[in-house]
Every structure is written in structure tokens, then in C-alpha cells.
Amino acid sequence: MQVAIAQTEPNKQTPQSTEIWEPVPPVVTPGVYSANTAGTTPPSDAIVLFDGKNADNWVANKGYTPSASTSPLQWPVRDGVLYSSTTSSARTKQEFGDMQLHIEFQTPSKVEGNGQGRGNSGIFLQGRYELQVLDNYNNPTYVNGMVGSIYKQAIPLANPSRKPGEWQSYDIIYMAPRFNKAGLMIEPAYVTVLLNGILVQNHVAIRGTTEYIGYPKVQAHGKGPLILQDHGNPVGFRNIWVREL
Amino acid sequence: MQVAIAQTEPNKQTPQSTEIWEPVPPVVTPGVYSANTAGTTPPSDAIVLFDGKNADNWVANKGYTPSASTSPLQWPVRDGVLYSSTTSSARTKQEFGDMQLHIEFQTPSKVEGNGQGRGNSGIFLQGRYELQVLDNYNNPTYVNGMVGSIYKQAIPLANPSRKPGEWQSYDIIYMAPRFNKAGLMIEPAYVTVLLNGILVQNHVAIRGTTEYIGYPKVQAHGKGPLILQDHGNPVGFRNIWVREL
Amino acid sequence: MQVAIAQTEPNKQTPQSTEIWEPVPPVVTPGVYSANTAGTTPPSDAIVLFDGKNADNWVANKGYTPSASTSPLQWPVRDGVLYSSTTSSARTKQEFGDMQLHIEFQTPSKVEGNGQGRGNSGIFLQGRYELQVLDNYNNPTYVNGMVGSIYKQAIPLANPSRKPGEWQSYDIIYMAPRFNKAGLMIEPAYVTVLLNGILVQNHVAIRGTTEYIGYPKVQAHGKGPLILQDHGNPVGFRNIWVREL
Amino acid sequence: MQVAIAQTEPNKQTPQSTEIWEPVPPVVTPGVYSANTAGTTPPSDAIVLFDGKNADNWVANKGYTPSASTSPLQWPVRDGVLYSSTTSSARTKQEFGDMQLHIEFQTPSKVEGNGQGRGNSGIFLQGRYELQVLDNYNNPTYVNGMVGSIYKQAIPLANPSRKPGEWQSYDIIYMAPRFNKAGLMIEPAYVTVLLNGILVQNHVAIRGTTEYIGYPKVQAHGKGPLILQDHGNPVGFRNIWVREL
Numbered sequence: 004m005q006v007a008i009a010q011t012e013p014n015k016q017t018p019q020s021t022e023i024w025e026p027v028p029p030v031v032t033p034g035v036y037s038a039n040t041a042g043t044t045p046p047s048d049a050i051v052l053f054d055g056k057n058a059d060n061w062v063a064n065k066g067y068t069p070s071a072s073t074s075p076l077q078w079p080v081r082d083g084v085l086y087s088s089t090t091s092s093a094r095t096k097q098e099f100g101d102m103q104l105h106i107e108f109q110t111p112s113k114v115e116g117n118g119q120g121r122g123n124s125g126i127f128l129q130g131r132y133e134l135q136v137l138d139n140y141n142n143p144t145y146v147n148g149m150v151g152s153i154y155k156q157a158i159p160l161a162n163p164s165r166k167p168g169e170w171q172s173y174d175i176i177y178m179a180p181r182f183n184k185a186g187l188m189i190e191p192a193y194v195t196v197l198l199n200g201i202l203v204q205n206h207v208a209i210r211g212t213t214e215y216i217g218y219p220k221v222q223a224h225g226k227g228p229l230i231l232q233d234h235g236n237p238v239g240f241r242n243i244w245v246r247e248l
Numbered sequence: 249m250q251v252a253i254a255q256t257e258p259n260k261q262t263p264q265s266t267e268i269w270e271p272v273p274p275v276v277t278p279g280v281y282s283a284n285t286a287g288t289t290p291p292s293d294a295i296v297l298f299d300g301k302n303a304d305n306w307v308a309n310k311g312y313t314p315s316a317s318t319s320p321l322q323w324p325v326r327d328g329v330l331y332s333s334t335t336s337s338a339r340t341k342q343e344f345g346d347m348q349l350h351i352e353f354q355t356p357s358k359v360e361g362n363g364q365g366r367g368n369s370g371i372f373l374q375g376r377y378e379l380q381v382l383d384n385y386n387n388p389t390y391v392n393g394m395v396g397s398i399y400k401q402a403i404p405l406a407n408p409s410r411k412p413g414e415w416q417s418y419d420i421i422y423m424a425p426r427f428n429k430a431g432l433m434i435e436p437a438y439v440t441v442l443l444n445g446i447l448v449q450n451h452v453a454i455r456g457t458t459e460y461i462g463y464p465k466v467q468a469h470g471k472g473p474l475i476l477q478d479h480g481n482p483v484g485f486r487n488i489w490v491r492e493l
Numbered sequence: 494m495q496v497a498i499a500q501t502e503p504n505k506q507t508p509q510s511t512e513i514w515e516p517v518p519p520v521v522t523p524g525v526y527s528a529n530t531a532g533t534t535p536p537s538d539a540i541v542l543f544d545g546k547n548a549d550n551w552v553a554n555k556g557y558t559p560s561a562s563t564s565p566l567q568w569p570v571r572d573g574v575l576y577s578s579t580t581s582s583a584r585t586k587q588e589f590g591d592m593q594l595h596i597e598f599q600t601p602s603k604v605e606g607n608g609q610g611r612g613n614s615g616i617f618l619q620g621r622y623e624l625q626v627l628d629n630y631n632n633p634t635y636v637n638g639m640v641g642s643i644y645k646q647a648i649p650l651a652n653p654s655r656k657p658g659e660w661q662s663y664d665i666i667y668m669a670p671r672f673n674k675a676g677l678m679i680e681p682a683y684v685t686v687l688l689n690g691i692l693v694q695n696h697v698a699i700r701g702t703t704e705y706i707g708y709p710k711v712q713a714h715g716k717g718p719l720i721l722q723d724h725g726n727p728v729g730f731r732n733i734w735v736r737e738l
Numbered sequence: 739m740q741v742a743i744a745q746t747e748p749n750k751q752t753p754q755s756t757e758i759w760e761p762v763p764p765v766v767t768p769g770v771y772s773a774n775t776a777g778t779t780p781p782s783d784a785i786v787l788f789d790g791k792n793a794d795n796w797v798a799n800k801g802y803t804p805s806a807s808t809s810p811l812q813w814p815v816r817d818g819v820l821y822s823s824t825t826s827s828a829r830t831k832q833e834f835g836d837m838q839l840h841i842e843f844q845t846p847s848k849v850e851g852n853g854q855g856r857g858n859s860g861i862f863l864q865g866r867y868e869l870q871v872l873d874n875y876n877n878p879t880y881v882n883g884m885v886g887s888i889y890k891q892a893i894p895l896a897n898p899s900r901k902p903g904e905w906q907s908y909d910i911i912y913m914a915p916r917f918n919k920a921g922l923m924i925e926p927a928y929v930t931v932l933l934n935g936i937l938v939q940n941h942v943a944i945r946g947t948t949e950y951i952g953y954p955k956v957q958a959h960g961k962g963p964l965i966l967q968d969h970g971n972p973v974g975f976r977n978i979w980v981r982e983l
Contacts, residue, residue, distance in 0.1 A: 020265070020462040026431035031736075032537035046653065046691055047522035101916070101924060103692045147463065156455065158466060160432050160738065163536065176685065176692055178925065181836070181913075186271035187405050189450065189836060189983050190913065193696070195666065195685055201536055202593045202666055202738065205434065206683070206696045208453035210401065217265040218392065218463075221403060246521075248650065248692065248924050276981075277782035291898065291936055292767035346671070346679060348937045405983065408781065421930065421937055423680065426591070426668075434591060434738050435668065438941070440911065440930055446781055447838045447911055447983065451928070451941045491766075493679050493895065493937065510755070510952040516921035637953065646945065648956060650922050676761035677895050679940065695924065698943035700891065701758075708756040708882065708953075711893060 018216050021155050022145035033163040033199035045105070049244035052095055052229070055083030063091035064230055067213070069130040070094075084109070084239040087124055092233055098226035099129065101248040104175040109239040110138035112168025116236070118144040122167065123234035125154065128177050129227030132192060133213035136238060140164040151196065151203035154213045159196075159203035170241070171199050178248075180209070182223035263461050266400050267390035278408040278444035290350070294489035297340055297474070300328030308336035309475055312458070314375040315339075329354070329484040332369055337478055343471035344374065346493040349420040354484035355383035357413025361481070363389040367412065368479035370399065373422050374472030377437060378458040381483060385409040396441065396448035399458045404441075404448035415486070416444050423493075425454070427468035508706050511645050512635035523653040523689035535595070539734035542585055542719070545573030553581035554720055557703070559620040560584075574599070574729040577614055582723055588716035589619065591738040594665040599729040600628035602658025606726070608634040612657065613724035615644065618667050619717030622682060623703040626728060630654040641686065641693035644703045649686075649693035660731070661689050668738075670699070672713035753951050756890050757880035768898040768934035780840070784979035787830055787964070790818030798826035799965055802948070804865040805829075819844070819974040822859055827968055833961035834864065836983040839910040844974040845873035847903025851971070853879040857902065858969035860889065863912050864962030867927060868948040871973060875899040886931065886938035889948045894931075894938035905976070906934050913983075915944070917958035 045051050052060050058080055062073040077090035087093070110122025122138025133154040137144065139162055146152070151159030165171045174197040181190035188211070196204040211219025231240060290296050297305045303325055307318040322335035332338070355367025367383025378399040382389065384407055391397065396404030410416045419442040426435035433456070441449040456464025476485060535541050542550050548570055552563040567580035577583070600612025612628025623644040627634065629652055636642070641649030655661045664687040671680035678701070686694040701709025721730060780786050787795050793815055797808040812825035822828070845857025857873025868889040872879065874897055881887070886894030900906045909932040916925035923946070931939040946954025966975065 023456075023463055023465060026466060026468070028432060029430050029538065034534045034536050034539075044524040046524050048519065048651075049524075101918070105690075155463060158432065160428075160434065161538075174687070174690070176695055178695070178916075183405075183836070183983055185274050187273060187403065189405065191453070195696070197664070200595075200664070201736070205666055205668070205738070206685070208436070208455075210453075210455065211268075218268055218400060220268060221271060223271070246691070248695070248918055274783065279779045279781050279784075289769045291769050293764065293896075294769075346673070350935075406783075419932070419935070421940055423671075423940070428591070428738055440941070442909070442932075445840075445909070446981070450911055450913070450983070451930070491936070493673055493940070513946075513953055513955060516956060516958075518922060519920050645953060648922065650918075650924065673895075675764050677763060677893065679895065681943070698926070698945075700943075700945065706755055708758055708890060710758060711761060713761070 021217070023147040023158065024145050026158070027146055028149065028159050028162045031161045031163040031201050033165065033201050045242070045244040046246065049246050050097065051244045053085050053240060053243040055241055058085055058093070060096055061093045062096060064094035065091060067092060067125070067127050067133065067230055067232055069228060069230070084241050087231060087233040087236070087238045089233055089235060093231040094130065095228040098228050099245055099247065100179040100226045102177050103246040103248060104177060104229070105172065105242060105244050106240060107170050107172045107242045108136050109170050110167050111237055114138070114167050117142065119148060122236050122238060124236065124238040125232035125234070126173070127213070127230035127232065128175070128192070128194070129179060129224065130230050131212045131222070131224065131227060132209045133232070134173065134175065134196060136232070138164070138167050140166050151198045153194065153204065153207060153209055156210060156213070156219060157204055157207045159198070160205065161201050161203055163199045163201035163203070165199060173198055186223040188221050266462070268392040268403065269390050271403070272391060273394065273404050273407045276406045276408040276446055278410065278446050290487070290489040291491065294491050295342065296489045298330050298485060298488040300486060303330055303338070305341055306338045307341060309339035310336060312337060312370070312372050312378065312475055312477055314473060314475070329486050332476060332478040332481070332483045334478055334480060338476040339375065340473040343473050344490055344492065345424040345471045347422050348491040348493060349422060349474070350417065350487060350489050351485060352415050352417045352487045353381050354415050355412050356482055359383070359412050362387065364393060367481050367483060369481065369483040370477035370479070371418070372458070372475035372477065373420070373437070373439070374424060374469065375475050376457045376467070376469065376472060377454045378477070379418065379420065379441060383409070383412050385411050396443045398439065398449060398452060398454055401455060401458070401464060402449055402452045404443070405450065406446050406448055408444045408446035408448070410444060418443055431466070431468040433466050511707070513637040513648065514635050516648070517636060518639065518649050518652045521651045521653040521691055523655065523691050535732070535734040536736065539736050540587065541734045543575050543730060543733040545731060546570070548575055548583070550586055551583045552586060554584035555581060557582060557615070557617050557623065557720055557722055559718060559720070574731050577721060577723040577726070577728045579723055579725060583721040584620065585718040588718050589735055589737065590669040590716045592667050593736040593738060594667060594719070595662065595732060595734050596730060597660050597662045597732045598626050599660050600657050601727055604628070604657050607632065609638060612726050612728060614726065614728040615722035615724070616663070617703070617720035617722065618665070618682070618684070619669060619714065620720050621702045621712070621714065621717060622699045623722070624663065624665065624686060626722070628654070628657050630656050641688045643684065643694065643697060643699055646700060646703070646709060647694060647697045649688070650695065651691050651693055653689045653691035653693070655689060663688055676711070676713040678711050756952070758882040758893065759880050761893070762881055763884065763894050763897045766896045766898040766936055768900065768936050780977070780979040781981065784981050785832065786979045788820050788975060788978040790976055793820055793828070795831055796828045797831060799829035800826060802827060802860070802862050802868065802965055802967055804963060804965070819976050822966060822968040822971070822973045824968055824970060828966040829865065830963040833963050834980055834982065835914040835961045837912050838981040838983060839912060839964070840907065840977060840979050841975060842905050842907045842977045843871050844905050845902050846972055849873070849902050852877065854883060857971050857973060859971065859973040860967035860969070861908070862948070862965035862967065863910070863927070863929070864914060864959065865965050866947045866957070866959065866962060867944045868967070869908065869910065869931060871967070873899070873902050875901050886933045888929065888939065888942060888944055891945060891948070891954060892939055892942045894933070895940065896936050896938055898934045898936035898938070900934060908933055921958040923956050
């Protein structure tokens with residue numbers, strides 16, 4: 004398919020061209036879980052990436068894919084919480100393949116901004132595929148950019164957002180993609196995600212890298228780090244651990 | 249994720265923004281199959297959609313999704329072949345869900361045009377999801393728009409194109425998507441495709457409708473027809489049959 | 494395949510013939526979650542099947558598949574807990590297809606029996622496919638019959654058992670199978686299971702009905718109830734809810 | 739689940755206990771394909787395992803899993819056809835992972851025996867998982883042991899058998915399983931199979947090794963060979979090639 008006119012006079016597009024606004028996932032009030040309780044402990048076989056004490060397992064990364072050089076992370080740790088800051092992205096020193104990932108986040112209790120401008124961060128799986136973090140409590144945005152979305156790839160099945168300032172939990176099951184010798188993806192990454200205990204992604208195939216503009220790209224890779232995004236909003240993180248599958 | 253600058257001064261995009269140019273699938277010369285032989289017969293449980301005699305199972309359709317009104321198809325049938333024409337798209341009267349689809353096509357032996365302009369047509373599964381038809385024999389284009397691609401969604405694993413004018417075969421296994429009451433896709437369509445006997449798509453999830461500009465859309469639907477695209481090139485079709493799974 | 498000798502002198506088999514003893518899933522100590530905390534609430538869109546007050550949503554069922562006739566359930570409710578009893582199985586009045594299921598269970602704190610004889614119960618999804626419930630804390634058994642297994646079909650990826658008498662939680666994502674007109678299964682049921690927050694089944698295909706002896710059977714069906722097994726051990730249940738997907 | 743009585747007095751089982759007899763896949767008469775035509779050529783990127791000249795790519799193997807020692811294969815090659823013989827199984831020297839496999843077979847034109855005793859052979863993928871070869875033309879057997887079945891694991895969706903003595907073709911798409919460090923299968927093998935151009939297995943998960951008695955076993959492995967079974971019937975093979983994916 005290609006509409007002929009486009010070859011002589013290309014349509015103008017904006018980043019909004021890859022935004023989808025419907026169907027709108029239903030709002031669900033999640034149950035009360037331990038995510039809002041102090042004292043949660045990781046399972047015995049977990050690789051703890053942040054336990055509230057320091058960010059020693061992380062480095063500063065430029066952008067949202069693994070950058071060639073890194074430097075010490077400048078994100079502040081206060082009261083057991085790691086806060087995003089405009090200094091950089093945060094990238095784990097360790098790299099992962101198939102994994103179960105648990106991470107808790109808190110968007111600012113003081114609400115500022117709208118749409119994508121409110122409580123925005125993100126978790127880049129294997130340093131390439133973004134699970135969106137956003138304050139979507141009474142804050143509509145394009146549905147493939149909501150909290151719980153695989154950014155611009157997969158709409159979440161529900162919007163179980165907690166209120167700004169409350170702790171929210173992601174439980175993520177991630178299977179790494181398979182590439183062949185030609186660099187083609189013979190099996191995509193598959194991801195299942197619970198947000199606050201509510202299923203938002205069920206065995207969803209990730210077609211390629213997260214792109215703000217244009218289409219996901221296919222780039223062969225091995226293990227990769229987690230990268231937490233800074234988007235100008237101070238989002239807090241705690242209880243970050245991975246179980247290698 | 250959303251880069252802040254975009255909100256004040258949107259980047260300009262063209263349809264080319266959703267074109268991907270690598271990795272390039274390897275060229276494979278397919279084996280000699282019956283697709284080039286007269287006398288192939290469909291299996292006994294097939295619904296024959298075109299047997300070389302007439303196009304009685306088809307109607308004219310505007311565009312590539314099922315249009316509200318239809319009219320008699322004006323595509324010519326010559327020597328057992330159904331040729332696309334600029335009069336309309338061709339849509340089956342019957343609608344399908346899970347299916348095995350066989351279809352043979354022939355791009356013009358007289359080569360004209362380049363890239364997407366050469367031997368372009370397409371097969372819209374359930375009237376929404378396009379499996380690209382293109383003459384890609386020594387004719388590069390963006391890889392997510394090649395023959396064997398799910399247009400702008402999935403790069404084929406190989407380029408087993410036959411020469412212009414030779415008959416080529418698609419064998420397609422298609423499982424329809426599942427939607428829930430909210431209209432959300434709880435299971436995507438999955439498709440496996442052999443082109444000239446060579447695997448080009450292996451259990452690939454289709455994320456939404458085929459879009460020339462922007463991102464696939466999620467629209468709940470039941471059974472749907474096959475739609476063959478006209479793209480201004482006279483592409484021939486024969487031996488079209490479906491086995492409902 | 495069929496070994497010729499078997500046709501003249503059949504090998505003797507026992508139910509043990511379909512038991513698998515390795516590989517042994519690693520023991521994992523789960524983190525502290527709300528499953529051990531009073532006051533957990535279901536999400537707002539959940540169908541609550543047991544909230545601690547009564548068993549009004551359940552009936553007595555003979556056996557582990559939906560029986561033709563039912564009668565009032567005789568399982569006792571004490572202190573907010575529904576206890577299995579030898580009177581029958583327990584079956585929901587409501588039937589389900591694709592769903593997210595949460596259920597908490599407690600095997601007896603007074604340990605009795607060994608192997609399959611200790612704290613044994615089960616959750617039959619759609620009244621046909623059993624997710625095993627068992628006290629496997631320092632209690633080995635065949636691995637395809639462990640807690641977290643799809644009984645005699647899929648070995649769990651870990652053994653995150655809590656101690657006898659402690660509350661344990663199952664979070665289950667279940668997609669119903671698809672059958673065609675011939676009664677054949679064109680898509681199996683798929684299940685993902687977290688036990689105490691630990692992944693034990695990841696998008697596992699269920700090949701057919703749970704059978705104590707012999708091989709899973711394929712039987713076409715529509716929606717089906719949940720059935721809780723009684724196996725002679727008083728296992729407690731609480732916080733049972735379903736979200737239809 | 740475990741029925742209590744079984745612990746004191748085990749039920750007697752035979753290999754027949756893991757045979758399933760319904761639902762019966764519909765008989766389909768396949769179309770006429772090149773499988774019955776001389777001159778078929780493999781695609782250019784294929785690893786040709788048998789081209790009609792000799793069996794140099796094969797060795798003799800004891801049993802149906804890769805044996806510790808091998809010896810020269812004694813199967814006869816006549817008129818471009820490799821015939822199974824009671825001397826051994828036939829195993830490829832080369833080992834494979836993800837692949838597209840094409841293989842053609844011919845059961846004896848002189849019909850002898852019944853059920854599993856007629857034209858029986860098998861293709862063991864990665865030396866462990868059997869795709870059944872059997873003369874099922876007007877020859878019923880248990881459906882999870884039919885031609886097109888994953889032996890004792892998955893019933894075929896159709897019975898598109900050709901007559902005894904006619905050439906039949908298998909086109910197989912196989913993705914190897916993934917195992918973790920504990921030896922557990924975190925992703926099963928998936929297989930899609932066309933028999934004489936008709937879909938008989940669609941993205942079917944293989945739960946473990948093929949077992950005549952009892953349940954599939956999980957055994958971690960890397961690449962593996964193809965093994966062709968001898969079952970006492972002289973089954974012919976030709977045009978065997980693999981495309982590594």
C-alpha cells in the first residue's frame with residue numbers, strides 16, 4: 004500500500020500522527036496492596052536494584068537507549084526513594100534478558116502540567132522498549148501513551164491509576180526477543196504487565212524500539228539494562244528488583 | 249515518553265516517517281513449485297473465491313476497508329486471471345474469521361516504476377490488515393513495505409520474490425483478534441505467511457489496522473472480507489481459496 | 494511412534510506413569526505481601542466470588558468437572574474463610590471465559606500427610622483445567638503435581654511456598670481456548686500464574702482437560718465455572734475475585 | 739489432584755491410557771501440488787539433507803533420541819528415494835535450532851497392517867519431539883497418534899492424507915524451546931505444520947519429549963539433529979531440506 008499522491012506531495016505529520024486516542028481503557032480503582040505499605044521485602048532470589056539506601060547499582064545515561072559513555076548518577080535518594088532528575092536518565096549497571104521485574108513509582112503529589120506533562124517517566128526494558136510511567140489519574144492523554152502502555156505500541160487494558168503521590172506498583176514479565184544472523188527478529192519480545200495488581204498488558208509482542216516519531220525499529224541486541232527516564236517531573240522509585248527467569 | 253520540544257514546535261513528518269529501511273531481509277531464490285503450473289486444484293474443504301472463470305464472489309469496494317456501499321466489480325478476468333484495475337478495490341462477498349488462505353499473484357512482466365510504484369497491490373485480511381503485494385525483484389523499498397510484509401508493521405524474514413510476470417503464491421494462516429466489551433484488543437490477530445514456500449512471517453501479532461500515515465488503530469470487529477487492493481498496477485490473481493479453521 | 498511389543502503385551506502403567514520428577518523448580522522465599530494482611534480489597538471492577546461473609550455464589554458439585562445436578566454447598570465459612578470439606582467440590586454459579594483471577598489459600602497449619610496427601614486442593618479453571626493447590630513447603634512431590642503446576646501438564650518455574658498455615662496468593666491470567674465446528678482446539682487456553690508474587694507459569698498452553706490417569710482430553714466448551722477441589726484436607730480460601738477481560 | 743485410592747491400589751494402565759480417540763479431525767482431500775511432481779528444487783538458502791543421490795548427511799542412530807554412538811546408515815537409496823529399514827533410525831549429522839523444514843514421504847503402496855501398524859515412521863525434531871508419519875488413508879487410529887499429530891501431544895486439525903504410495907509433503911516451522919539455568923523450560927518449542935498444503939498444527943506448544951508411555955519429559959538441550967524413525971514399515975523419503983531461521 005502507498006497512496007500515490009504522497010510521492011509527489013508528502014503529507015505533513017507531527018509526532019501526534021502516531022498517537023491513538025481510542026478505545027479508552029476503563030478506569031479501575033485498584034485494591035489496597037502492600038505497595039502502599041512500608042516493609043515489603045523482595046523474594047529471596049531477586050537481584051535488588053534499589054533497596055532505598057543508595058543508587059550504587061545505577062549510572063547516568065544520556066537518552067533512553069544505552070549510551071556509549073556513562074557517568075555517576077546524580078539522581079537524589081531521599082527517605083528511601085530514588086527521584087528522577089533532569090541531570091540524566093538512570094541505567095542499571097547490570098544487564099538482563101528474560102526477567103520478572105518489580106518496581107514501584109510515585110508521581111508528584113503536587114499536580115502540575117497536563118497530558119504527557121504530568122508525572123511523566125518511563126521504564127526502558129533492555130534499554131529499548133518503554134513501559135510508560137505517567138500520572139493518568141483524571142488526566143487523559145492518547146491511549147497508546149498512557150501509564151501501562153508500551154509507548155506508542157500497545158494500549159493498556161485498563162487505567163488502574165492511583166492518586167498522585169500514592170505509591171503504585173508494576174509487576175512485569177518480560178521475555179527477550181530472538182534475532183537471527185541477518186539481524187531480523189524471528190521472535191519479538193513479549194511482555195505481561197500488572198499495574199497495581201490489574202492486568203494492563205497480556206503477552207504483548209513488542210515490534211521494535213520505542214520511537215517518539217515514526218515506527219518501531221528492529222535492532223538486534225543481547226542482554227540490556229533497565230533505563231529509567233527523566234522527563235522533567237520528579238518521579239520517585241522504590242523496591243526495584245529483578246528475578247532472572 | 250515525549251520529547252518536550254515537540255509540544256511547542258512539532259517536528260514535521262511525512263509518510264516516510266513510518267518507513268523502516270533495515271535490516272534488509274536476505275534474497276532467497278524459491279524452489280520450483282506448482283504455483284507456476286496449470287492445473288493446481290484446491291483442497292476439498294476450501295471455499296473457492298476465484299477459480300479462473302468469473303469474479304462472482306467479489307464486489308467493488310471503495311478504499312481498503314469495507315465500504316458502506318458496494319457495486320459490481322469491474323476488474324477484468326482474462327485467461328483465468330483476475331486483474332486489478334483502477335475502478336475500485338475488490339472485496340469478497342463472504343466474510344471470514346480464522347482461516348487458511350491461499351492466493352497466487354503475478355506482477356506485470358513489463359517492469360515499470362520503482363520502489364512502491366512497481367507491481368503494487370495488497371491483500372487486506374478481514375478488510376483491515378494488509379499483507380503487501382509488490383514486485384520486489386531487484387527493486388528495493390522500505391523493508392516494512394516489502395512484499396511479504398504486514399504493511400508498516402512487520403518486516404518479512406526473507407525476500408523470495410520471483411521474477412516479474414512469474415506466478416507467486418501466498419499461503420497464509422490467520423487467527424482473528426479478540427476484543428472485549430470495552431472494544432480493547434485482548435488478543436491480537438496472529439499471522440503466519442509463506443511466500444513461494446518460504447517463511448516470511450512467523451506467528452506475528454498484528455497490532456491494529458494498516459495505516460499509510462501514523463500508527464495502527466484498534467477497532468473492534470467481527471468477521472471480515474478479503475479486500476484486494478488496486479494501486480494503479482495491473483496485478484493478476486488466481487487460485488484464491490480459504491479454508492475456515 | 495509405537496513400540497511394536499506393546500501391541501502384544503501391554504506395559505503395565507499406574508497413575509505414576511504420568512508423574513514427572515525433574516527438573517525440580519528452585520525454592521524461593523517470597524516477599525511479604527498483603528496476602529498476609531487483613532483488609533485487602535478487590536479492585537472496583539471485580540466480580541467478588543467470596544468476600545468472607547458467605548458462600549452464596551457457590552454450589553456443591555460432584556467431581557471436578559461441572560456436574561449435571563448441583564445442590565447447596567456444605568463447605569463451612571468460619572472467621573471469613575471458606576474451608577473445603579469432604580461433602581463435595583465447590584463450584585461458582587457464574588461462568589467465565591477470559592479472566593484475571595485472584596484467590597488466596599491456606600493449607601492446614603497442623604501438618605499431616607506427605608506428598609500429594611498434604612494440604613491438597615485445586616482450582617479448576619472453566620471447570621476443566623486444574624491449577625494445583627498443595628502444601629509443598631519442605632514436602633517434595635512429582636514436579637508436574639506441585640503447587641503452581643497445571644496438574645500433570647506444566648511444571649512450575651519456582652516453588653515459592655509459604656509455611657503451612659500462612660496465607661498464599663494466586664494471581665492468574667487466563668485466556669479461554671478456541672474450538673472450531675469440528676470440536677477441535679484451534680487455540681489452546683493460555684495461562685500465566687503468579688504464586689505469592691512469583692512467576693510460576695508464563696503464557697503456558699493448556700492442551701486439554703486435567704486427567705489423573707492418561708492424557709489431557711480435548712472437549713469443546715464455552716464459558717465455565719470455577720471449581721474448588723476437596724481432597725480430604727481442610728484448605729481455607731479467601732479473597733476470591735475475577736475480573737472479566 | 740490425586741484420587742486417594744490410587745495410593746493404595748494403583749490403577750493398571752497400558753500405553754493405550756495416553757491415547758485419545760476424539761474429536762476426529764475431518765478428512766480433507768488435498769490439492770494437487772508439486773510433491774507429486776519430479777523436478778522440485780529446494781530454495782537457494784536451504785541446507786539440503788537428502789537430494790536423492792546418497793545418504794551422506796545421515797548416520798545410524800539407536801532409538802529416537804540422539805544415541806551416544808553412531809555408525810554408518812544402512813538405509814537403502816533407490817531411484818532417488820531413501821527408505822527406512824529395520825537396521826536403525828536415521829539421524830542427521832548436522833544439528834538445528836529454529837528452522838523451516840521440508841520433507842516428503844511415501845508410505846508403501848502395498849497396504850499392510852492396521853492402525854499404528856500401517857506405514858508408520860516419524861520425524862523427531864531436535865531429536866526429541868515426534869511429528870508422526872503414518873498411512874492414515876482410510877485407516878483410523880487414536881487421534882493424538884495420527885499423521886500430522888505431535889505424537890501423544892497434539893491432535894492434527896485435519897486428515898489430508900494422500901493414498902498409499904503417493905508422495906506427501908510436510909512443511910514445518912519450528913522454534914526451539916528456551917531453558918533456564920535450572921533446566922526448566924521457560925518457553926516451549928512451537929511448531930506449525932502443513933501436511934500436503936493443509937494446516938494440521940498451528941503454533942502448537944510442545945510440552946516435552948515424545949513418550950510412548952507416560953508424560954512428556956522436560957530435558958534442557960541445545961541444537962539437535964533430525965531423526966527419522968524406522969517402525970518396521972519401509973517408508974520412503976525425498977526432498978529433505980532445512981532453512982535455518
